[in-house]
Amino acid sequence: MxxxxxxxxxxxxxxxxxxxxxxxxxxxxxxxxxxxxxxxxxxxxxxxxxxxxxxxxxxxxxxxxxxxxxxYRTFYNLKQELLKLNQELPSYMEPDELIQRIKTFLDHHFLPEDYRFYILKGDQFNQVHRSGESSNRFPVRLNIESSGECWKALPSGTYMFSIDTLEAISPQCSEFIRSLGENNPYTYLVPLNGAKGMNGFILFSDKILALTQVEELRELLERVFQKTGQLLENALIHAAIKRKSLESEILLDIVGKITSSLNLQQVLESIVDNLSKLVQYDAAAIFLVDKERKILQQVVTRGYDEARMQTLTLKLDQGISGEVIRTQTGVIIPDVRKDPHYFAAREKTLSQITVPIVHRGNAIGALVLESDQLEHFTREDLELLTFFSGLAAIAIRNAQLYEDSVKKKRLESELVVASRVQKALLPRRVPVVQGIEMDFVNIPSLIVGGDFYDIFKINEQCQGIAIGDVSGKGAPAALLMAVVYAGFKSLLKEIDPVVTVVAR
Incomplete structure (x- = not known):
């Protein structure tokens, strides 16, 4: 310790x-x-x-x-808390717990407007959410592209930098400074560095100077921030490994359901529910395209008002889902209030992520997640959601194949019955004609066919033979054959030339 x-x-x-x-x-x-x-x-x-x-x-x-x-009662209390914090930090293995502990310390000694706390997530720095904050004019997310080169150029031995001097230290920091906005109220930056780079940073107002004027407090803060950066890196690596393991676990579970269950509703519900273990959301839905009615049909919903959803009808060209299906491209909406395509299904929703469900180049539906926080979803979430939408497409395709196979079996069974009826219509016994040997056989290329024949007695001296072949095969030919054969039987009483019979 x-x-x-x-x-x-x-x-x-x-x-x-x-x-x-x-x-x-x-x-x-x-x-x-x-x-x-x-x-x-x-x-x-x-x-x-x-x-x-x-x-x-x-x-x-x-x-x-x-x-x-x-x-020095105030400084004494702060020093004791810093000492306690320094000893407690190694006990936090999960990044969320570690971040919450640092945030609790900052909230206790600084006003909300005196600091901003950013943590590395994927290829972006995300601001740690502060509950109870109604508006946030400061950037919620900063891309690494606008800050990566800046961090590399900063000297490693310094724990706190004046933002005004960052550009003088490295010209690469000018883009990062611009990303903070023109009315940036913060004057100091504390990087949270690990062995592989920066894992986060904290922006402070001038209020932090009151603490850094005392040598021991300055050293304590430096030690705590340095340790936080190192432990945060370990916690993020640990969380990434756990996430990958969880993703594999969930993938196996969903694939197992896809291969073992033909219940589409159950599989899609499993996809949406398992997503909550990887991406935090307040509402989720899967919509499928109904081409006949030209609407988006709700298949799975979570977090919505059920009564309202039952009365809600989305046309194919409505909402963000309709736009995503049209373009076949997933989108992240950081603030739905500013998006003209957003169709309000929930009053509390502030941000949304939507991806198309695509099969063989055709968009057959959309997967939607909504959050009550601004700029909640990241590009990492978009990639994960795109992958899960692919699983949904497989499940939908399997269900369609199963439904088609059921229809095919039902049709085949009906055709077998039709084949028996068809055979019953044709002559089954060969008439005996003195001096003539006759026999017949009918083998359709499919279960039923369009061929027909008949042998009938005209008078004591004449025997009639009729052979017909309807163009085509299968059920359509068989139906036409039945109509023709019925008409032919009705004309047996009148013996006319073949041309006349066919014409009639």
């Missing part, structure tokens, strides 16, 4: 020590002079030095606490 030794208020501490040591020497000298000895001053001095040496640490600690509590 990294323990920081107190050394606040050194001049006052030395002054108190000098007074106590002088008083101690005087008391010992007074006692020694009352003894029968000629070297009282020497003995008193030696005894005083011995007591000071053996009790130096305890005396310093007692004096330190006395001075801090009586003369």
């Amino acid at each position: 990294d323990i920081l030794k107190p050394k606040l208020n050194k001049p006052l501490l030395y002054l108190f020590k000098l007074g106590i040591y002088t008083s101690l020497y005087g008391i010992i000298r007074y006692i020694v002079f009352r003894l029968p000895t000629d070297n009282a001053d020497v003995y008193a001095f030696i005894l005083t030095i011995a007591i000071i040496i053996f009790n130096r640490g305890k005396l310093t600690h007692i004096l330190q606490q006395f001075i801090d509590r009586q003369f």
Whole structure:
């Protein structure tokens, strides 16, 4: 454990020590002079030095606490909290817990407008959300592209930089300074560096100067911020490994459901519910394209007012989902109030992410997540959502294939019945005609066909034979064959030339 030794208020501490040591020497000298000895001053001095040496640490600690509590109560409390924080930091393994602990410390000693806390997530620095903050005029997200070169150019031995001097330190920092806006109220930047680079940073107003004027507090803050950067890097790596493991776990679960279940509703609900383990959202939905009605049909919803959703009908050209399906490109809407395509399904929604569900180049639906926080979703979330939309497309395709196979089996069974009926319509026995040997067989290329034949007696001396072939195969040919055959049977009473029969 990294323990920081107190050394606040050194001049006052030395002054108190000098007074106590002088008083101690005087008391010992007074006692020694009352003894029968000629070297009282020497003995008193030696005894005083011995007591000071053996009790130096305890005396310093007692004096330190006395001075801090009586003369510098505010600084003393801050120092004690910094010491406690410095000891607690290694116990936080999860980045969210570590970030929350630092945020609690900052909230306790700074007003909300006196600092901004940013953490690296993917390829962006995201501002740590502060609950109860109604508006946020400061950038919620900063791209690494606008700051990466700046961080590399900053000297590694400094824990705090004046924002006004950043551009002088490195010209690459000018883009980062511009990204903070023209009315940037913050004057100091504290990087949270790890072994591989910057994992976050804190922007401070001039209020931090009151703490850095005291040497020990400045050193304590430096140690705490340096340790925070190192531990944050480890926590982010640990979280990334856990996330990958969780993604693999969820992927296996969803793939298992896709391959084992033909219930589309169940599989899509599993996709939406498992997404909540990786991306925090307040509402989610999956819409599928209904081409016949030209609307988006709700298949799965979470976090919406069910009564309102039942009455809601989205046309294919309405809302962000309609636009995403049209362009087949996923989008992140940081503030839905500023997007003209947004269709308000929830009053609390402030940001949204939507990706198309695409199969074989055709958009068949959309996957939507909504949040009650501004600029909540990241490009990393967009990539993950795109992957999950691919799983949804596979599930939908499997369900369609299953439905098609069921329809095919049903049709085949109906065709088998139709084949039996068709065979029953045709002659089954070969008539006996003296001097002539006849036989017949009909083998359709499919279950049913368009061929027909008949053998019938015209009179005692004449036997009629009819053979027909309808153009085409399968059910359409069989239906036409049945119509033709029925018409032919109705004309058997009148024997006309073939041309006349066909014409009639």
